[in-house]
Amino acid sequence: MTQEQLQECIDECLRCVQACNYCYKSCLEEESVDMMKDCIRLDRECADICAFTAQALTQHSTYSTELCRLCADACERCGNECSKHHHSAHCQKCAEACFRCAEVCRKMIA
Amino acid sequence: MTQEQLQECIDECLRCVQACNYCYKSCLEEESVDMMKDCIRLDRECADICAFTAQALTQHSTYSTELCRLCADACERCGNECSKHHHSAHCQKCAEACFRCAEVCRKMIA
Amino acid sequence: MTQEQLQECIDECLRCVQACNYCYKSCLEEESVDMMKDCIRLDRECADICAFTAQALTQHSTYSTELCRLCADACERCGNECSKHHHSAHCQKCAEACFRCAEVCRKMIA
Amino acid sequence: MTQEQLQECIDECLRCVQACNYCYKSCLEEESVDMMKDCIRLDRECADICAFTAQALTQHSTYSTELCRLCADACERCGNECSKHHHSAHCQKCAEACFRCAEVCRKMIA
Numbered sequence: 001m002t003q004e005q006l007q008e009c010i011d012e013c014l015r016c017v018q019a020c021n022y023c024y025k026s027c028l029e030e031e032s033v034d035m036m037k038d039c040i041r042l043d044r045e046c047a048d049i050c051a052f053t054a055q056a057l058t059q060h061s062t063y064s065t066e067l068c069r070l071c072a073d074a075c076e077r078c079g080n081e082c083s084k085h086h087h088s089a090h091c092q093k094c095a096e097a098c099f100r101c102a103e104v105c106r107k108m109i110a
Numbered sequence: 111m112t113q114e115q116l117q118e119c120i121d122e123c124l125r126c127v128q129a130c131n132y133c134y135k136s137c138l139e140e141e142s143v144d145m146m147k148d149c150i151r152l153d154r155e156c157a158d159i160c161a162f163t164a165q166a167l168t169q170h171s172t173y174s175t176e177l178c179r180l181c182a183d184a185c186e187r188c189g190n191e192c193s194k195h196h197h198s199a200h201c202q203k204c205a206e207a208c209f210r211c212a213e214v215c216r217k218m219i220a
Numbered sequence: 221m222t223q224e225q226l227q228e229c230i231d232e233c234l235r236c237v238q239a240c241n242y243c244y245k246s247c248l249e250e251e252s253v254d255m256m257k258d259c260i261r262l263d264r265e266c267a268d269i270c271a272f273t274a275q276a277l278t279q280h281s282t283y284s285t286e287l288c289r290l291c292a293d294a295c296e297r298c299g300n301e302c303s304k305h306h307h308s309a310h311c312q313k314c315a316e317a318c319f320r321c322a323e324v325c326r327k328m329i330a
Numbered sequence: 331m332t333q334e335q336l337q338e339c340i341d342e343c344l345r346c347v348q349a350c351n352y353c354y355k356s357c358l359e360e361e362s363v364d365m366m367k368d369c370i371r372l373d374r375e376c377a378d379i380c381a382f383t384a385q386a387l388t389q390h391s392t393y394s395t396e397l398c399r400l401c402a403d404a405c406e407r408c409g410n411e412c413s414k415h416h417h418s419a420h421c422q423k424c425a426e427a428c429f430r431c432a433e434v435c436r437k438m439i440a
Contacts, residue, residue, distance in 0.1 A: 014344050014384075021388035028151055033143045041138055044154060045281055051385055052272055054344075055377070058351035061265055062297065063290060070286050077282065124234050124274075131278035155391055161275055162382055164234075165267070168241035171375055172407065173400060180396050187392065248371055253363045261358055264374060 001108060006057060009068065009108050012101040013054035016075060019097035020047035023082060026090040038081050039091060046078035050101060068105040075102035111218060116167060119178065119218050122211040123164035126185060129207035130157035133192060136200040148191050149201060156188035160211060178215040185212035221328060226277060229288065229328050232321040233274035236295060239317035240267035243302060246310040258301050259311060266298035270321060288325040295322035331438060336387060339398065339438050342431040343384035346405060349427035350377035353412060356420040368411050369421060376408035380431060398435040405432035 024043035027036040053071040057064055079098030085091035134153035137146040163181040167174055189208030195201035244263035247256040273291040277284055299318030305311035354373035357366040383401040387394055409428030415421035 010348065017385065018340065018388045021385065025151075025389050028147045033147050037138045037143050040150070041135075042282070045276075045279075045283065047385070047388075048272075048275075049283065051381060052268075055268075055347065055351065055381055056265075058348045058377075059265075059355050062262070063265065063269065063294060066290050066293070070283060070290070073286070074283060120238065127275065128230065128278045131275065135279050152392070155386075155389075155393065157275070157278075158382075158385075159393065161271060162378075165237065165241065165271055165378075166375075168238045168267075169245050169375075172372070173375065173379065173404060176400050176403070180393060180400070183396070184393060245371075248367045253367050257358045257363050260370070261355075 005108060009104050010054050010057050012097075012104040013050040013057070013071065016050045016097045016101035017047045017054070019094040020044070020050065020078060023090045023094035026088075030088075036085070039085065042074075042078040042081050043094065046074045046098065049074040053105070065109050068108045072102045072105035072109075075099070075105065115218060119214050120164050120167045122207075122214040123160040123167070123181065126160045126207045126211035127157045127164070129204040130154070130160065130188060133200045133204035136198075140198075146195070149195065152184075152188040152191050153204065156184045156208065159184040163215070175219050178218045182212045182215035182219075185209070185215065225328060229324050230274050230277045232317075232324040233270040233277070233291065236270045236317045236321035237267045237274070239314045240264070240270065240298060243310045243314035246308075250308075256305070259305065262294075262298040262301050263314065266294045266318065269294040273325070285329050288328045292322040292325035292329075295319070295325065335438060339434050340384050340387045342427075342434040343380040343387070343401065346380045346427045346431035347377045347384070349424040350374070350380065350408060353420045353424035356418075360418075366415070369415065372404075372408040372411050373424065376404045376428065379404040383435075395439050398438045402432040402435035402439075405429070405435065 020043045024040055024047065027033065027040045027043065030036055033040070049071050053067040056067050061067070075098040079095045079102065082091040082095035082098065130153045134150055134157065137143065137150045137153065140146055159181050163177040166177050171177070185208040189205045189212065192201040192205035192208065240263045244260055244267065247253065247260045247263065250256055269291050273287040276287050281287070295318040299315045299322065302311040302315035302318065350373045354370055354377065357363065357370045357373065360366055363370070379401050383397040386397050391397070405428040409425045409432065412421040412425035412428065
């Protein structure tokens with residue numbers, strides 16, 4: 001793993017935190033929150049795991065590999081849920097950020 | 111501040127984390143999530159602030175006082191919202207935990 | 221998994237957070253910090269992972285199993301390091317809390 | 331507060347997390363950790379507060395103002411400690427990141 005790969009992974013995790021938290025906040029402001037409940041829950045779980053992973057990576061944590069694996073799983077699950085909501089721009093943007101982050105995390109542990 | 115007061119404050123913060131997160135999860139499973147959106151948002155904010163404060167207190171952080179003040183504010187606001195939902199047992203339990211935690215945090219900074 | 225098991229696991233994680241953070245703070249106050257550097261690093265990593273796992277468990281997170289596994293690993297590694305420091309009461313107490321938490325986390329994923 | 335200001339503040343908080351955690355890790359690898367104990371402690375406190383503030387800002391949290399104030403305090407204190415270590419490149423870089431983050435946080439609450 002090069003320094004560039006590490007930095008790329010930190011950056012994608014942090015971008016994903018932002019996209020997930022923005023999607024979370026926006027889902028809670030939708031007229032019909034009922035349809036968005038899985039999205040709300042997965043957004044916050046994914047944001048928390050991405051933020052935790054980014055913090056660990058910046059400390060060169062002993063558990064970087066395990067956290068990248070967990071992060072990739074959380075991002076994929078959140079991205080799959082978000083990508084179902086075709087009408088919602090924040091969900092589509094969130095799905096993109098999730099899939100990109102998952103991909104970079106998978107590269108880290110390859 | 112005695113060791114007993116410190117421990118009491120840590121314990122109440124952690125109890126409040128549990129009550130808020132349980133309330134959050136339960137609100138998202140309600141039939142009508144729409145009515146609970148403020149509760150959902152404030153539950154998670156309060157849980158995060160309580161958890162962060164508890165971690166800081168266990169490290170005897172430089173910022174314990176400021177965090178206890180913020181924690182008391184977050185608990186009161188969350189408790190006020192939760193206590194509006196008379197029909198909901200998890201909201202009532204959450205409000206109780208929030209008000210107790212706020213009180214103990216206020217004592218810490220008095 | 222019963223409700224009692226879940227609560228036991230949350231409680232042990234939170235006890236471990238406290239023991240690790242107390243050990244961390246105490247190590248930094250030792251006369252010779254040099255000998256304690258692995259302990260310092262592993263204490264904080266373990267505390268963060270235990271706190272994160274406890275938060276996830278209280279939300280009935282999708283990733284409870286993965287986090288309990290990671291938490292057990294972090295606790296064992298931290299406990300192994302701490303148990304080397306025979307002279308230090310806080311390290312011995314921390315090692316105990318770590319091994320107990322690891323055991324309860326392993327039961328959760330069994 | 332404009333969207334640009336919010337994003338600038340999130341970005342500076344996250345840059346400061348990285349600088350503090352890198353400084354923390356590097357201090358623990360120094361030959362003489364004894365001299366760096368305040369730096370180690372303040373680095374991690376500052377990193378945690380910056381990370382927490384950034385997460386809150388991305389959620390448009392109710393407590394953004396209070397957290398920016400706390401974050402500015404933590405950054406200044408950490409920056410002041412780090413800037414004493416003239417010989418250490420990671421401390422100097424950390425101090426710079428801290429002071430920049432403090433400044434942007436102060437602008438947010440002005």
